[in-house]
Amino acid sequence: MKIEFAGNSTFKILKDEKIVGFGNVDQDDFPHVESIEILNKYRNHGYNTQALFELQKIVGDYTIAQDNPDAARLYNRLFDEVDQERYSKYGFAIDCGFGVFTTV
Numbered sequence: 001m002k003i004e005f006a007g008n009s010t011f012k013i014l015k016d017e018k019i020v021g022f023g024n025v026d027q028d029d030f031p032h033v034e035s036i037e038i039l040n041k042y043r044n045h046g047y048n049t050q051a052l053f054e055l056q057k058i059v060g061d062y063t064i065a066q067d068n069p070d071a072a073r074l075y076n077r078l079f080d081e082v083d084q085e086r087y088s089k090y091g092f093a094i095d096c097g098f099g100v101f102t103t104v
Contacts, residue, residue: 001014001047003051003055005058008027009024009025009026009027010023010024011025013036015042015050019039020039021036021047021048021051022036023036023051025059025062029090030061030062030063030090031063032062032063033055036064038051048074049078052078061102061104062102062103063086063094063100063102064100064102065095065096065100065101066096066101067096067097072099075099075101076099079101079103080101080104081099081100081101081102082100086102087100
């Protein structure tokens with residue numbers, strides 16, 4: 001699994017030199033994954049999980065909010081929900097109704 005940035009925030013997710021997905025991370029004050037998408041034909045192979053951990057190696061700890069129940073289940077398994085203090089600062093602004101999670 002490899003993450004390749006195209007600019008400051010947009011990235012490609014590669015597996016065996018093939019593009020399997022893409023995403024965007026805001027790296028301002030505290031990194032926040034704005035989107036991550038695995039292409040349909042590569043789903044259900046663990047690539048999203050691998051990409052999330054690979055991304056952490058590159059940008060450090062980050063937050064992520066999801067906009068669908070499938071992502072909510074995945075992030076709930078992998079990460080902790082942000083604490084109330086961090087949520088009060090900016091989590092409320094990125095919450096899509098399924099919670100905000102962090103790698104911290």
